Amino acid sequence: MADDAPLVEMTGVTKTYAGITALDDVDFLIRPGEAVCLAGENGSGKSTLIKLLAGVEWPDRGVIALDGLAQAAMTPTTAAAAGIAVIFQDFSLFPNLSVAENIAFGAELAEGARFYRGRRVREIAKRTLERVGVLMDLSAPVETLPVAHKQLVAIGRALASNARLIVMDEPTTALTEREVRALLGIIRRLKADGVAVIFVSHKLAEVLEVSERVVVLRNGRVVAEGPASGFDARSLTRHMTGRDLAETGPAPLLAGAPVLLKVEGLSKAGAFHGVDFTLRGGEVLGISGLLGSGRTALAKALFGLVTPEAGRVVLDGRDVPLGDPLRAAEAGIGYVPEDRLTEGLFLTQSILRNVAVGRVASHARGPFLDLGGLAAEARDWLARLRVKAPDAEAPVRSLSGGNQQRVVLARWLARAPRVLVLNGPSVGVDVGSKAEIHAIIADLAAQGLGVIVISDDLPELLATCHRILVMVEGRIVEDIAGAEATEEGLARRLAS
Amino acid sequence: MTAAPAPRWGRLLAQPEARLALIMVIVFALMAALAPDRFLTGQNATSMAFQFPEFAILALAITITMLTGGIDLSIVGIANCCAIISSLILTRLAPGVDAGIGWLLLSYLAALAGGAAAGLFNGVLIAYLGLPPILATLGSGLIFTGLAVAFTGGTAVMGFPASVAWLGNGSLMGLPVPLIVFGVLAAGLSFVLSRTGFGLKVQMFGANPLAARYAAVDIERLLLKVYVASGMLAAVAGLVIMSRANSAKADYGQSYTLLAVLIAVLGGVNPYGGYGRVIGVVLAVLTMQFLSSGLNMLQVSNFAREFIWGALLILVMVINTRNWRRRRAPAAAPKGETR
Numbered sequence: 001m002a003d004d005a006p007l008v009e010m011t012g013v014t015k016t017y018a019g020i021t022a023l024d025d026v027d028f029l030i031r032p033g034e035a036v037c038l039a040g041e042n043g044s045g046k047s048t049l050i051k052l053l054a055g056v057e058w059p060d061r062g063v064i065a066l067d068g069l070a071q072a073a074m075t076p077t078t079a080a081a082a083g084i085a086v087i088f089q090d091f092s093l094f095p096n097l098s099v100a101e102n103i104a105f106g107a108e109l110a111e112g113a114r115f116y117r118g119r120r121v122r123e124i125a126k127r128t129l130e131r132v133g134v135l136m137d138l139s140a141p142v143e144t145l146p147v148a149h150k151q152l153v154a155i156g157r158a159l160a161s162n163a164r165l166i167v168m169d170e171p172t173t174a175l176t177e178r179e180v181r182a183l184l185g186i187i188r189r190l191k192a193d194g195v196a197v198i199f200v201s202h203k204l205a206e207v208l209e210v211s212e213r214v215v216v217l218r219n220g221r222v223v224a225e226g227p228a229s230g231f232d233a234r235s236l237t238r239h240m241t242g243r244d245l246a247e248t249g250p251a252p253l254l255a256g257a258p259v260l261l262k263v264e265g266l267s268k269a270g271a272f273h274g275v276d277f278t279l280r281g282g283e284v285l286g287i288s289g290l291l292g293s294g295r296t297a298l299a300k301a302l303f304g305l306v307t308p309e310a311g312r313v314v315l316d317g318r319d320v321p322l323g324d325p326l327r328a329a330e331a332g333i334g335y336v337p338e339d340r341l342t343e344g345l346f347l348t349q350s351i352l353r354n355v356a357v358g359r360v361a362s363h364a365r366g367p368f369l370d371l372g373g374l375a376a377e378a379r380d381w382l383a384r385l386r387v388k389a390p391d392a393e394a395p396v397r398s399l400s401g402g403n404q405q406r407v408v409l410a411r412w413l414a415r416a417p418r419v420l421v422l423n424g425p426s427v428g429v430d431v432g433s434k435a436e437i438h439a440i441i442a443d444l445a446a447q448g449l450g451v452i453v454i455s456d457d458l459p460e461l462l463a464t465c466h467r468i469l470v471m472v473e474g475r476i477v478e479d480i481a482g483a484e485a486t487e488e489g490l491a492r493r494l495a496s
Numbered sequence: 497m498t499a500a501p502a503p504r505w506g507r508l509l510a511q512p513e514a515r516l517a518l519i520m521v522i523v524f525a526l527m528a529a530l531a532p533d534r535f536l537t538g539q540n541a542t543s544m545a546f547q548f549p550e551f552a553i554l555a556l557a558i559t560i561t562m563l564t565g566g567i568d569l570s571i572v573g574i575a576n577c578c579a580i581i582s583s584l585i586l587t588r589l590a591p592g593v594d595a596g597i598g599w600l601l602l603s604y605l606a607a608l609a610g611g612a613a614a615g616l617f618n619g620v621l622i623a624y625l626g627l628p629p630i631l632a633t634l635g636s637g638l639i640f641t642g643l644a645v646a647f648t649g650g651t652a653v654m655g656f657p658a659s660v661a662w663l664g665n666g667s668l669m670g671l672p673v674p675l676i677v678f679g680v681l682a683a684g685l686s687f688v689l690s691r692t693g694f695g696l697k698v699q700m701f702g703a704n705p706l707a708a709r710y711a712a713v714d715i716e717r718l719l720l721k722v723y724v725a726s727g728m729l730a731a732v733a734g735l736v737i738m739s740r741a742n743s744a745k746a747d748y749g750q751s752y753t754l755l756a757v758l759i760a761v762l763g764g765v766n767p768y769g770g771y772g773r774v775i776g777v778v779l780a781v782l783t784m785q786f787l788s789s790g791l792n793m794l795q796v797s798n799f800a801r802e803f804i805w806g807a808l809l810i811l812v813m814v815i816n817t818r819n820w821r822r823r824r825a826p827a828a829a830p831k832g833e834t835r
Binding site (some may be wrong): 118164262305325326328329335337342343344347348349353356357360361363364367368369371411 | 572573691692693695697698703704706707708709710711712713714770780
């Protein structure tokens with residue numbers, strides 16, 4: 001193993017999923033002791049790159065070399081053996097185990113330890129935390145720790161299993177400014193130790209100062225690369241989005257628009273508490289929050305996929321039955337799920353059927369189904385939402401991410417809902433389609449629908465929403481008018 | 497083989513049903529070649545047409561459950577239990593061999609109701625209590641068989657009026673009655689799957705149960721109907737078996753579960769759910785009957801036949817699973833909160 005060999009070198013790496021090219025001929029390189037910022041919007045291919053690094057996925061084309069050796073196949077085991085550790089946004093810790101146990105877990109596993117030895121576990125943990133320069137109660141259960149400490153435990157766990165490359169997914173979004181400073185100090189120590197770090201984020205301004213290089217991904221391609229000193233927050237944004245100007249906000253809400261949806265005291269233990277809000281006809285309401293803030297549980301509760309323990313949802317003055325998607329849909333609520341591939345689409349079924357499945361009951365003619373009418377209506381909606389599909393009978397998995405999302409939208413719009421809940425409407429969608437989906441949202445609102453957009457994509461919320469609710473630990477802590485919100489202000493409130 | 501006609505043939509054979517039709521012809525030709533004097537007779541054709549409907553109807557029951565990604569292993573238990581309900585009505589309540597056609601119809605209705613009730617039981621276990629279909633029906637199958645034993649003490653029920661024979665042995669306009677029954681049921685199922693909202697939803701649910709829930713499909717009622725339909729089909733099969741055997745017993749047709757599953761899978765029904773056509777199942781039924789009759793004529797033992805069925809099931813699954821894998825989507829990214 002040569003000293004100057006890059007830790008990881010990817011050459012011409014390409015990866016495609018059902019109709020989406022996630023990575024397209026990407027070169028990527030990192031040396032020991034180096035910190036690299038991997039920047040890109042949602043859907044730019046960042047997470048796919050991490051998965052390749054972690055050995056969870058294998059590229060369709062291209063070469064991955066570790067320590068200068070091209071790998072014939074990479075599995076999570078070989079990645080771990082090569083010292084690659086990924087710290088995901090949720091840290092993947094064991095909440096019920098102690099700090100020491102969490103830190104030593106990987107190391108003990110790698111050694112093939114058959115028995116649990118409490119003293120050894122504490123020793124490993126102590127040594128590791130000394131390396132990072134942090135003092136912490138080793139016997140505290142991890143679930144009792146604040147977010148910043150959980151992150152340190154995750155870093156400690158990576159180091160204890162001899163990580164030489166630590167990949168950190170969105171490391172700063174959940175931290176306060178002081179905690180970010182502390183984290184940067186730790187990163188500097190690690191680098192001096194020869195550990196390489198990759199920061200993966202769509203908000204990187206904070207970590208620029210400890211990074212050597214920046215790599216920007218957009219639509220699966222590397223669109224900019226260079227020394228970190230050559231980038232600032234503004235130029236990063238430009239490279240990530242491919243445009244200079246932020247999208248303009250939504251058209252103003254008509255004064256005196258009637259209240260459409262009223263949510264009162266909605267609570268579910270461990271998810272959200274005492275949630276109150278109203279939604280007017282024609283209004284686009286954003287709900288944002290960090291991972292684990294309860295935003296998805298709340299969205300699901302509105303559509304009956306999660307049963308709240310208390311509270312009510314009132315649509316047009318009538319109570320919407322809770323905990324039953326069928327009756328929520330009948331009442332006029334539609335829900336576009338966060339994960340299209342598993343929750344939204346019937347991948348092997350045709351595009352037409354994916355739209356038509358929501359309208360079967362309305363096209364029944366006695367025991368028969370009016371197949372012609374059903375198909376005609378589905379085609380009409382596909383055309384109205386400008387779904388680019390050469391053949392509507394083709395399986396929906398053949399479509400691109402943006403078109404797939406429009407298919408799910410078409411299914412709901414065909415049912416003429418009063419309120420549409422969109423969870424992550426443009427996750428995994430390219431920049432062009434994203435703007436078009438935002439235009440569709442504006443259009444729906446103009447027709448008098450109430451739209452709720454759940455997202456952690458702050459520019460998206462600013463571009464589409466009249467009002468933004470901020471969720472922290474299951475509670476709505478802020479109700480901000482969209483016109484008065486800024487990205488920085490929102491980010492600060494989310495992490496508060 | 498020459499490459500010239502490949503494009504057209506290739507496209508045609510890309511359809512699983514077309515491949516199956518080819519296999520059926522090959523099996524037929526093979527058996528005809530091996531035992532031409534016995535296989536290629538009108539008598540053999542007639543005998544085959546009386547033999548296969550009973551397990552073919554069971555294969556339809558497997559097909560509809562498998563389309564949802566489930567399975568119904570209790571079909572043979574239901575079939576026997578329902579046949580015994582019918583036979584007990586005919587022998588204990590009705591005036592024995594002198595019972596009129598009214599008693600016969602009443603006993604058939606009772607058997608169908610029994611099948612529906614058994615299916616409802618399965619459906620509640622699977623749709624409302626959330627048991628995995630394979631375990632729920634494995635258990636309930638034993639319950640139904642146990643009930644059948646309890647009703648009869650395990651012995652065969654005999655002594656029916658002559659009219660019982662019609663369903664399994666009679667002919668109508670030169671066609672065996674059981675064949676007509678199977679034809680009507682197969683056509684009916686095919687129609688339900690392709691022309692009704694229920695059929696569409698069954699296939700969509702099978703393709704992605706989670707997406708069906710998110711699309712506000714009434715999943716619980718859907719599954720309930722599927723297992724009731726399966727139970728009623730099994731009841732019809734039980735009545736055909738009873739007629740052909742001129743008796744009813746708790747342990748008839750023990751090999752039919754495997755055979756029915758084999759036929760459904762051979763017929764191109766995706767055991768993970770979401771795809772399957774009745775025409776494929778019909779072709780698979782004929783293929784299996786040709787194979788079965790042929791092996792019979794070649795004096796292959798019954799045990800060897802079960803061995804062949806098992807091996808064939810695994811072989812077909814291996815081939816099909818490779819195709820399905822290629823078509824299935826990648827596992828989705830673990831993202832977003834899951835609370």
